[in-house]
Amino acid sequence: MAAPLDLSSFQEPLIILATAGVVIPLFRRLKFSPIIGFILVGVLIGPYALGAMAREIPWLSHVVITEPESIATIAELGVVLLMFMIGLELSFERLNMMRRLVFGMGFLQVMLSALAIGAAAYAMKVDLTTAIVLGLALSVSSTAIIVQTLSENRRLAAPVGRATFSVLLFQDLAVVPILFAVSVLGAQGEGPVFRTFGVAMLQAAVAVVAIVVLGRIVLRPLFRMVAGAGASESFMAASLLVILGASIATATAGLSMAMGALIAGILLAETEYRRQIEITIEPFKGLLLGVFLISVGMSIDLPRIAASPVVFIGVGVAMVAIKALIVTGLGRAFGLPLGVSLQSGLLLGPGSEFTFVIIGLATHLDLLSPDLAALALAVAATTMSLVPVLERVGAWTERRLPAKATAEGGLAPLPDLAPSPPRVIVCGYGRVGQTVGAMLQVHNLPFLAVDMDAREVSRHRSRGHPVAYGDATRVEFLRLCDIANARALVVTLDSPTAAAQIVEAARGERPDLIIVCRARDARDAARLYRLGATDAVPETTEASLVLCEQLLVDLGVPMGYVIASVHDRRAEQRAEIEAMAPDATVRRARLTRVRDDPED
Numbered sequence: 001m002a003a004p005l006d007l008s009s010f011q012e013p014l015i016i017l018a019t020a021g022v023v024i025p026l027f028r029r030l031k032f033s034p035i036i037g038f039i040l041v042g043v044l045i046g047p048y049a050l051g052a053m054a055r056e057i058p059w060l061s062h063v064v065i066t067e068p069e070s071i072a073t074i075a076e077l078g079v080v081l082l083m084f085m086i087g088l089e090l091s092f093e094r095l096n097m098m099r100r101l102v103f104g105m106g107f108l109q110v111m112l113s114a115l116a117i118g119a120a121a122y123a124m125k126v127d128l129t130t131a132i133v134l135g136l137a138l139s140v141s142s143t144a145i146i147v148q149t150l151s152e153n154r155r156l157a158a159p160v161g162r163a164t165f166s167v168l169l170f171q172d173l174a175v176v177p178i179l180f181a182v183s184v185l186g187a188q189g190e191g192p193v194f195r196t197f198g199v200a201m202l203q204a205a206v207a208v209v210a211i212v213v214l215g216r217i218v219l220r221p222l223f224r225m226v227a228g229a230g231a232s233e234s235f236m237a238a239s240l241l242v243i244l245g246a247s248i249a250t251a252t253a254g255l256s257m258a259m260g261a262l263i264a265g266i267l268l269a270e271t272e273y274r275r276q277i278e279i280t281i282e283p284f285k286g287l288l289l290g291v292f293l294i295s296v297g298m299s300i301d302l303p304r305i306a307a308s309p310v311v312f313i314g315v316g317v318a319m320v321a322i323k324a325l326i327v328t329g330l331g332r333a334f335g336l337p338l339g340v341s342l343q344s345g346l347l348l349g350p351g352s353e354f355t356f357v358i359i360g361l362a363t364h365l366d367l368l369s370p371d372l373a374a375l376a377l378a379v380a381a382t383t384m385s386l387v388p389v390l391e392r393v394g395a396w397t398e399r400r401l402p403a404k405a406t407a408e409g410g411l412a413p414l415p416d417l418a419p420s421p422p423r424v425i426v427c428g429y430g431r432v433g434q435t436v437g438a439m440l441q442v443h444n445l446p447f448l449a450v451d452m453d454a455r456e457v458s459r460h461r462s463r464g465h466p467v468a469y470g471d472a473t474r475v476e477f478l479r480l481c482d483i484a485n486a487r488a489l490v491v492t493l494d495s496p497t498a499a500a501q502i503v504e505a506a507r508g509e510r511p512d513l514i515i516v517c518r519a520r521d522a523r524d525a526a527r528l529y530r531l532g533a534t535d536a537v538p539e540t541t542e543a544s545l546v547l548c549e550q551l552l553v554d555l556g557v558p559m560g561y562v563i564a565s566v567h568d569r570r571a572e573q574r575a576e577i578e579a580m581a582p583d584a585t586v587r588r589a590r591l592t593r594v595r596d597d598p599e600d
Contacts, residue, residue, distance in 0.1 A: 011062065011065075012065055012070060012071060015045060015063065015064075015065060016071075016287070016290065016291055016294065019037075019038065019041045019290065019294065020286075020287055020290050023037055023041055024037050024038065024290070033149065033152065033388035034152070034290075035145060035148060035149060035152075035293055035385075035387070035388050036385060036388055036389075038290045038293035038294050038297065039293050039294070039296055039297035039300075039384075039385040040297060040385075041294055041297060042293065042294035042295060042296060042297020042298040042299075042300075043297040043298070043300050043302070044297075045063065045064045045065055045294075045298070046064070046065065046066075046068065046297060046298030046299070046300070047064075047065075047066045047067070047068065047298065048298075048300065048301050048302045048303060049302060050063070050064045051064040051065065051066040052303075054066065065294075065298065068295055068298040068299060071291055071294070071295055072295065074288060074291045075288070075291045075292040075294070075295040076257060076292070077288045077291075078144070078285070078287075078288035078289035078290065078291050078292035078293075079143070079144045079257075079258050079289070079292055079353060080243065080244075080247050080257050080258050080260075080261045081243065081261065081281060081284055081285035081288055081289065082143075082144050082147060082148065082258075082285055082289055083143070083172075083258040083259070083261040083262040083265065084243050084261035084262065084264055084265040084281065084285075085265065085278065085281065085282070085285055086147060086165075086262060086265060087261065087262040087263065087264060087265015087266040087267075087268070087269060088265045088266075088268060088269050088274050088277065088278050089156070089265075089269065090265070090266050090269055092266060092270075095266070098162070098166050098169070100334070101162075101163060101166035101167070101334065102166045102167075102169050102170050103170060104334065105163075105166060105167055105170075105330050105331070105334050106166060106167045106168075106169065106170025106171065106174075107170055107174075108330055109139075109167050109170075109171075109323075109326060109327055109330055109348070110139050110140065110170065110171060110174050112326045112330075113135070113138075113139035113322065113323050113326050114132075114135035114136050114139040115135060116135070116322045116326060117134060117135040117138050117139060117319060117322055117323075118131040118132050118134060118135025118136075119131070119135075120318060120322065121134045121135065126372075129185050129367055130367060130368060130369075130372065132181075132185060133182055133185065133358070133359075133362045133367050133368060134368075134372075134376060136178045136181060136182065136358060137178075137355045137358040137359050137362070137376060137380075138319055138351060138355060138376065138379075138380065139171075139323070140171045140174070140175070140178075140351075140352040140354050140355065140358075141167075141168060141171060141323070141347070141348040141349070141350060141351070141352050142350060142351065142352045142353055142384045142387065143168045143171070143172060143258070143352070143353075144289060144292060144293075144353055145293070145296075145350075145384050145387045146164060146168060146347050146348070146387055147165065147168070148289060149347075149387050149388050149391050150164065150165075150347075150391070153391065153395075159336070159337070159340045160339075160340050160343040160344055160347075160394070163331060163336055163340055163341075163344045164343075164344045164347050164348060167327065167344070167348055168348075171352070171354075172256065172258065172259060172262070172354075173259075175256060175354050175357070175358075176204065176254060176255055176256075178354075178358060179357070179358065179361060182358060182361050182362050182365070182367065183361070183365070185362075185365070185367055186361075186362070186365030186366070186367050203253040203254055204250070204253045204254050204255050206253070207249050207250055207252070207253030207255065207260075208250070208253075208255075208259075208263065210249070211246050211249055211250070211260065211263050211264070211267075212263065212267065215246075215263070215264065215267035215268075216267065219242065219267055219268060219271065220271050220273075220458070222238060222242075223235075223238060223268075223271065223273045223277075223454075223469075224454050224455070224458050226238040227273065227276075227452075227454035227469055228454040228455055232280075235276070235277075235280060236280050239277050239280050239281055240281075240284070242264050242268070243261050243264055243281070245264075246260035246261060246263055246264035247260040247261045247264075248260070250263070256354075272457050272458065272461050272467060272468050272469045273468075273469050273470075274468070275468055275469075275470045275477055275480040275481065276468075276469055276470040276471065276477065278480055279470075279474060279476040279477050279480065282476070292353070296353070296381050296384055296385065297381070297385065299356070299377060299378075299381045300378055300381045300382055300385070301374055301377070301378045304374055304375065304378055305378055305382070308375075311375070312375065312378065312379065312382075315375065315379050316379045316382060316383050319349070319350075319351070319379060319383065320346075320349035320350060320383055320386075320390075321349070322349075323345065323348055323349040324342075324345035324346050324348070324349040325345065326345070327341065327344050327345035327348050327349075328341045328342050328344075328345040329341075331344055331345070338401060339397075339398035339401050340398075342394060342397060342398065342401075343391070343394030343395065343397070343398055345394075346390040346391070346393060346394040347387060347390060347391060347394065349383070349390065350380070350383030350384045350386060350387055350390070351379060351380025351381065351383050351384050352380065352384070353384075355376070355377070355380040356377060356380070359373050359376055359377055359380075421446060422446075422482075422485045422486060422487045423445075423446040423447050423448050423482070423486060423487065424440055424445055424446070424447040424448075424486065424487050424488045424489070424490060425447070425448055425449075425450065425472075425478070425481050425483065425486050425488070425489045425490070426440075426447055426448070426449040426450065426490045426492065427449075427450050427472040427489065427490065427491045427492065427493060427499075427502050428449075428450070428451060428491065428492035428493040428494075428518075429449040429450070429451040429456065429457070429460060429465075429467050429492075430451075430456075430492065430494070432492040432518055433449055433451070433490075433492040434460075436490050436492060437449055437465065445487070446466075447466060448466050448467075448468060448481055449465065449466060449467040449468070450467070450468050450469075450470050450472045450477075450481065451467060451468075451469065452469070452470070452471060454469055457469045468481070472498075472502050473498055473501040473502055473505065474505070475505040475506075475508070475509055478502075478505060478506060478509060479509070483506060483509055483510055483513070484509070484510065486510070486513065487514070488513065488514035488515070488516065489502075489506050489513055489514070489515045489516070490515075490516050490517075491503060491515070491516070491517040491518060491533075492518045493518070494518070494520075496519075496520055496524050496527075499517055499518065499519075499528065500527060500528065500531055503515055503517060503528055503531045503532055503533050504531045504532065506532075507531065507532030507533075513534075514534050515532065515533045515534045515535075516533070516534060516535045516536075516537070517533045517535070517536045517537070518536075518537055518539060519536045519537060519538045519539065520538065520539065520540070521538050521539075521540050521541070522538050522540075522541065522573070522576065522577050522580065523580065524536075524538065525537070525538045525577045526577050526578075526580035526581040527581070529577065529578065529581040530581045536577070538573075538577070541570075541573050545566050545569060545570060548566065548569075549562055549563075549566050552565070
């Protein structure tokens with residue numbers, strides 16, 4: 001007989017799935033950010049709202065989470081996956097381009113914010129050690145929420161996204177020294193602490209170097225082997241293994257798990273598997289990041305806020321204002337436009353998920369009283385929930401600034417992280433796809449080829465061809481190939497089913513896109529026209545026309561007559577195919593800008 005089912009073990013997963021499946025779509029329909037939705041759900045089901053009422057109303061215990069620690073591990077995985085996805089959009093070259101903002105503006109932001117907040121706390125009769133801890137803890141900002149907000153609004157590659165992320169990247173790097181500083185303040189003797197710190201930093205450096213070296217050697221062969229097996233579940237397992245392995249390695253060395261995931265993402269960003277990995281991980285990232293946002297909402301102590309609302313609001317407004325002013329001033333000093341600087345300041349003003357770690361350590365070391373720690377955590381959590389609102393305020397303010405204040409320029413242009421120039425997407429890089437790619441290169445038209453044969457993709461990439469591994473039948477993958485800005489889509493696959501799926505997905509995404517397809521025969525071409533192809537070329541028809549052309553030339557028919565007759569026959573066959581698809585809208589668009597476009 002089977003053991004009785006413990007339904008309580010399913011409570012937390014059911015609550016999270018209900019939030020992601022029901023509440024968040026409702027917020028999207030109401031034009032609210034899902035981030036706010038997750039946080040509000042966390043507040044509602046947390047220990048300070050419905051959770052506090054569960055003792056008097058027993059049935060509420062089935063719909064609340066009274067112990068935030070029970071989802072802490074899953075919540076941290078959400079941040080880990082987010083940082084991995086950020087790494088996929090970066091590369092060591094891009095990081096090198098961003099070094100001035102990362103190590104210049106980022107360093108000054110942390111130092112000046114910590115000094116200003118610490119000085120404000122000290123002025124309010126807080127002892128010096130506590131003021132230093134509060135300054136360090138509240139100087140950092142939420143990478144998870146800020147990046148997710150910018151990503152939702154498609155502004156991560158915009159100037160404000162690049163500037164803000166540069167500062168966030170340094171803040172993530174600064175967490176280890178900040179934790180060390182807090183440890184020093186709580187230690188009795190400085191000698192052993194500094195020795196421990198030296199060992200910890202050495203371990204961290206060794207771990208990072210090992211991950212980078214091992215990643216460059218192992219990752220590409222690993223994914224080539226897994227992709228060659230053709231099993232999607234193996235590809236997913238390998239992706240998660242790399243993320244968790246790198247995260248655990250850095251956590252063991254004293255760094256955050258998120259830092260290891262970021263490094264793993266950067267290493268994979270330069271491989272042909274980047275796009276396929278991204279669409280594989282995206283669903284996990286969205287759901288687990290939602291868990292993190294729910295945990296943020298659960299940490300907002302409503303009774304404590306209600307007990308002293310004036311103090312709470314005053315501290316929150318002061319913290320955001322101080323950090324916003326510092327970032328705005330630094331942005332101008334580093335040559336950023338006023339509009340970009342102001343928006344970055346508003347985004348970086350709230351608290352951070354690392355605030356919880358720093359405050360937790362300080363409380364453990366008796367550097368903060370429980371009441372003061374609770375106030376700092378409530379301020380951090382509440383201001384984090386306001387990031388989407390502050391992002392809109394910043395965008396609204398920028399639109400009302402003079403054009404000169406929003407124009408990009410100044411002392412140090414932002415590194416260009418924008419998508420690549422418009423390209424032709426070639427789906428399938430077999431013999432036909434390679435011929436298409438070669439002709440595009442002859443006419444100086446940039447292209448990106450996509451194929452599911454991992455060995456062939458690896459072989460062509462080693463020759464310098466722009467080929468990526470991935471499933472082009474998925475519209476998410478086409479979006480990652482920048483189909484929104486593509487000049488044309490060419491489908492050369494010999495699978496009619498896959499070709500039809502790609503045409504249908506691409507036409508739904510881009511009604512104006514040029515789509516040229518390889519077809520088996522006239523019937524297959526007619527089906528592709530009905531799905532939205534601009535041109536469908538039946539391989540049997542074209543083969544017969546080329547055969548006839550060669551025959552007529554060999555028989556001595558003048559070339560001019562041969563070309564004219566072949567052209568007329570091709571037009572007749574095209575009309576016959578169109579007649580087989582009377583309900584299709586046939587788009588006769590051509591690449592006419594090739595020779596005249598100065599960009600080409």
